[in-house]
Amino acid sequence: MRSWRTALRIAAREARRAKGRTALVVAMIALPVLALSYVVVNYDMFRLTPAEQADRRLGRADATLTWPTDEALHQNPDGTAWVGGGEPRATSPTVEAVRAVLPPGSRVVPLGETSLALRTAAGVGELPATVVDLSDPLVHGIAAMVRGRAPAGDREIAVSVDALRRLGVGLGDEVVSADGTRGYEVTGVVEFPAALREMVVLPPGAGSLPMADRWLVDTPQPVTWEQVEQLNRHGILVESRAVLLDPPPDPAYAPSADGTDPMVVGMGGLIGGLGMLEVVLLAGPAFAVGARRRRRELALVAANGGTPAHLRRIVLADGVVLGVTGAAVGIVLGIAAAFAGRPLLEEYTVQARAGGYRVFPLALLAVAGLAVTTGALAALVPAFNASRQDVVAALTGRRGTVRSRRRWLVVGLLAAGAGTALAAFGASRVSATVMLVGLVLAELGLVLCTPSLIGLLARFGRLLPLAPRIALRDTARNRAAAAPAIAAVMAAVAGSVIVGVYLASDRARAAAVYEPALPHGYVTAWYDGFAPPADPPTVEQVAATARDAGLAVGGAAQFHQAACPPGTAENVSCGLTVEVPAGQTCPYDPSTDLDAQDRRRAADDPRCAPRYRTFSGFLADPVVDDGSALPLLTGADPDDLRRATAVLRAGGVVVTEPGLVVDGQVGVQIRRHDPRLPPDPDNGFAVVGTVRLPGYALTSGLATERTVYSPAAVDRLGLASRHLGFVLATTSEPTVAQEDRFREALGGLPGSPVPAVERGPGDSGNQAAILLAVAAGVVTLGAAGIATGLAAADSRADLSTLAAVGASPGVRRLLSLCQSGMIAGLGSLLGVVAGLTGALVILFALNEASGANWPYGDPFPVTVPWSMLAIVLAVPVVAMAGAGLLTRSRLPIERRIV
Structure with a gap:
């Protein structure tokens, strides 16, 4: 304990002496702590207690x-x-x-x-x-x-x-x-x-x-x-x-033995474990640079009888002192940011009031403990390197590792490959623990490969101008400090890529399960209560009214629906449905007790889709049309529309499911809801007849279940057509104000049709993931900037040497710019690789879980947000620009360059 007390005093003294480096190290640790604290505090504020939930739902009632x-x-x-x-x-x-x-x-x-x-x-x-x-x-x-x-x-x-x-x-x-x-x-x-x-x-x-x-x-x-x-x-x-x-x-x-969802707990542990690894890698370069700057001091301790254990404790004490400081700063800033941003989250993101101003002390204590622990872990490798350094080389000023041991490259490649395979295996078994171990092992493998990659790139230095050549040489000579800095940027970029891919896949999933009534931005004007007036307005009148309201109308048509023939009793209703051919029905019954394998088979069977769908506003289905409204209702390609219109004009039926058409025909069931007929157990409509009609399945356009009957087919089936409204094609989505003006104008037309705008699936609702993506982006830029700043601080001796031999300020700026580009560029490249691998593993695991949850789960399509990746890959450019702008043109004269 006495030895540790001395080490902590030395660490505190060093932190006060090197205020600039200390500030960068504290910022490196505090940045992820701030993000975690912000998420934790907001989670606690918006997580309602049972009493608060009761008040929101019941008021003061019992x-x-x-x-x-x-x-x-x-x-x-x-x-x-x-x-x-x-x-x-x-x-x-x-x-x-x-x-x-x-x-x-x-x-x-x-x-x-x-x-x-x-x-x-x-x-x-x-x-x-x-x-x-x-x-x-x-x-x-x-x-x-x-x-x-x-x-x-x-x-x-x-x-x-x-x-x-x-x-x-x-x-x-x-x-x-x-x-x-x-x-x-x-x-x-x-x-x-x-x-x-x-x-x-x-x-x-x-x-x-x-x-x-x-x-x-x-x-x-x-x-x-x-x-x-x-x-x-x-x-x-x-x-x-x-x-x-x-x-x-x-x-x-009881929902479960402990009231939690094992899948949610597993994914939470996976994200927490990756977050811990990211904090370790983010803090690593700080202590590596600190140990590098103190090589002479540590060598003097060793020369005066200090043992390797003493040297390790001195460097580890840096991790403890700066970890505590970074944790305190990050938690305070995170709480302040959460409290200050709560009204904005309530109004624009969550759209609900928080339960109160709370800070979740236990979670913040865990975050603080995580910061201190990871600070010590981040200092662990520099501590062991410092205890094994050559004392004579350190005292004489020689530094750095010139060559990387080949075995570390081999170990790194094996670890990356084995980690990826292990993560894929864990995803196939939906095991978050195995996935976490695999992803961590893969990222550590990339870290071990980083020094060899630096050495490989350094070989091309002789082909470059002076400043890039010096930057590559210096990075290769100081791999012990450069590799952790690159790993820090890699960790931040990997986190951003994982969150970005998940958000893009989640949006794609929401779009896949959404069935739009019309192409995006199109508008319907329909009669409320399904009661058209005796003298409905013309298509031209409705289109002109829409244009007067400010809508960019590109086309208009009216649509109809099948109805009972005139003279039918009021308590009788009629309808048409397309018969599902034999062999096209789903062989699995979701109401029975299916095991996980059968549910996955059902999820992969196209006959069992769709499983869960969200729908847009009103549009009658099926529709009666002669082909005039078909382009507006389906958005299909011209060739597809030409063939479909020909079938409609021949008295046929157009569908959107290819499996419903057999030998060019579809079976149409005539249904009636009549108190005198035995009702169908599924929908209450009794089948009174089935007729085979010419059929065509659209292969383009909206991915929506839609059936369009021709007027001749409706007459042949003994039913009538009822005018229900109009559909308008627009070249841009109407605003809410334009919709209000259009609604007001429609009130002056016969029947007062009601407008409905197809606005798409909207927000997926994953507001927490959006916040996480913003936090990950901030951490990415901050990590790149701080890591390159630490590298610049470590290369100050080179800048002073260049100034002493007459190098211009432009050369010194260019050297800092190249060093920053080397660290941020290689880190971003490795981060994209690691992030895409992690995202694929997580999405695969979620899809495996959703397959076992059929018919209520839908898979996540793997969607790569290329625009987001372009922004991530722009991090090196931002870091280089910052390094070039912030490098001082004139440096103070150094009394001693070490």
């Missing part, structure tokens, strides 16, 4: 009730899922009916959700609306008044900040309904902490609003799990505060 059916059902404890039940209720129950099934003395507050068409600053907009009494104490927590008062009369409303901005009004102003028949006074600004978005709140009884579909309940005693099960027998779904805070101990409802 429970919320939903009554979806009159038959018994079985729910999970939090009320988010249920099984059983029968036909849905035809009408919403009254408050009296809800109160009748509750204990005496209970109070019920209705809560409904609908939409409201209002005039906005640009035109007319359809805004989501909540019907509830904001003045009732039970609502507090679900919603909160920001300014003003709660609406009370049937002509008063409260709006959110976003809605206030879109409506273009202020507190006390009047908002008019889309048809101009009703006005509402804005009495207050309301906020829903769980969803910061456009919202309008009306009091119960305001206008012709639908009845409530949810009820807040205040009971004399907490609603227990036994009472929840009793209400389930009536077909009532319950969210109980008491059950949320204290779930039932029944194993049937």
Whole structure:
């Protein structure tokens, strides 16, 4: 302990003496600690406690009730899922009916959700609306008044900040309904902490609003799990505060033995392990340069009787002292950044209020321990190198390793290959531990190969001008310091590439599972309630109205839907479906107990796709069309459209699934929903006939399930066509303001068609990954800059020698620029290789897991963001420019150059 105390005193003294180098080392350690602390603090602030979740979902109520059916059902404890039940209720129950099934003395507050068409600053907009009494104490927590008062009369409303901005009004102003028949006074600004978005709140009884579909309940005693099960027998779904805070101990409802998802824990451990390796590699060059600058001092200690153990402790003490300092600085800055950026995250990223200002002490303590531990680990290799240095060579000024041992190159190549193979094996078994070991081994293998790569590049120095030749020679002679600096940049770039590839693949996955109604930016104008007017507007009128609203319209057409023939009873509905040919049905039933292998086979079987899909706005399917609207509905190629239109004009059917067409024909089933016919168990429509018609499958255009029947085919099947609306092709996506103007203009046309814009899948929702990508990018640039700055500090003696022999300031700047390019360039190249390997392994593991989760999982397509890689590869240019600009033109005279 006495020896360690002395080593720590020496390390503290050295840190005070070399303030510049100390600042760079602390920055190198603090940078990843800052990023980790920022993520940890934000995670804790936005991770709601059970009590906070109950307040967001229940307000001050003891429970919320939903009554979806009159038959018994079985729910999970939090009320988010249920099984059983029968036909849905035809009408919403009254408050009296809800109160009748509750204990005496209970109070019920209705809560409904609908939409409201209002005039906005640009035109007319359809805004989501909540019907509830904001003045009732039970609502507090679900919603909160920001300014003003709660609406009370049937002509008063409260709006959110976003809605206030879109409506273009202020507190006390009047908002008019889309048809101009009703006005509402804005009495207050309301906020829903769980969803910061456009919202309008009306009091119960305001206008012709639908009845409530949810009820807040205040009971004399907490609603227990036994009472929840009793209400389930009536077909009532319950969210109980008491059950949320204290779930039932029944194993049937326990998510797992420890309440966690093993896959999530495994991936978290994988990311944490790679992060630890990155911190070690980032801090490595700092201590390598520090040990290099103190070679003479360490040699004097050895010459005066210091043992190799003493030298190791002195260098390791540097790691402890600077690790503690870097951890403290990084944690403080991370907390400050998280607190300062919380409002921006709430408004623009998460779109929900955080639970409170919290710092997650245990996680920050773990981050601090990680920083100190990795600081010591990063100093470990320089410490052993310092204990084995040649004392005479160090005292006489000779330095560096001129040649790399061949065995380290062989070991590095073997480690990189074995690590990649091990990571791939772990991905195939979905084992995060094996994947982590493999990726770490592969990155360490690249680190071991770095000195040999430096020596290989140095051989080309004789072909270069003076400054690049000196930079290559100096890097090759000081590989012990250059290799860790290159490894630091490699680690940062690898992290950025892994995050970038994952984000790009996640966006591609979201696009793959999304089924657009139309090509991107196209617009439909359809009749609400499927009730077209007797004298609908013409296509030319709708297109002209769209152009007047500012839409860039390139074409327009109308579309129809099959309907029952005239004279059919009102309680009868008709439809058409394409028959799936024999052999094209999925051989696996997701409702049965399939093992993992069968689920993976089903995931790979094209007959079993699609599994999970997200859909865009309204567009009727199937569609009746003679080919006029087909280009706008499908976006197919001209040759494909020509063949499809020929089939439609011949009385056929066009589909988008090739497996539905057999020998140029498709089987069409005529279906009816008639109380006099036995219903089909799947969809309630009975099949009353099947007819074979000419068919064609589109091979281009939207990847959307779409069926288009010709008018002649509909007539042959004994049905009629009903006009439903219009489709408009646009050359650019309409803005929200243009959509509002178009909605307002459509209100003046017969039938008042409603617009819907195809805006694509939007954000994938992975906000945490986006934050991680930004943090990784900052760490990448910071690591490149700090590592090259350390290298420049290490080469100050060379700069002084050049100045002494008459080198111009431009030569010295060019030397620093070349040294920076050498470190950042080679590090970025190795980082891209390591990052792509790691990303492929992680995506492969996720795809293996999603295959075993069929039919609910979808694979991640491997997508490389080339623009992001171009930015990453631009890091050397940025580092070189910074080195050239920050290198001082004139250096102070050195009394001694070592």
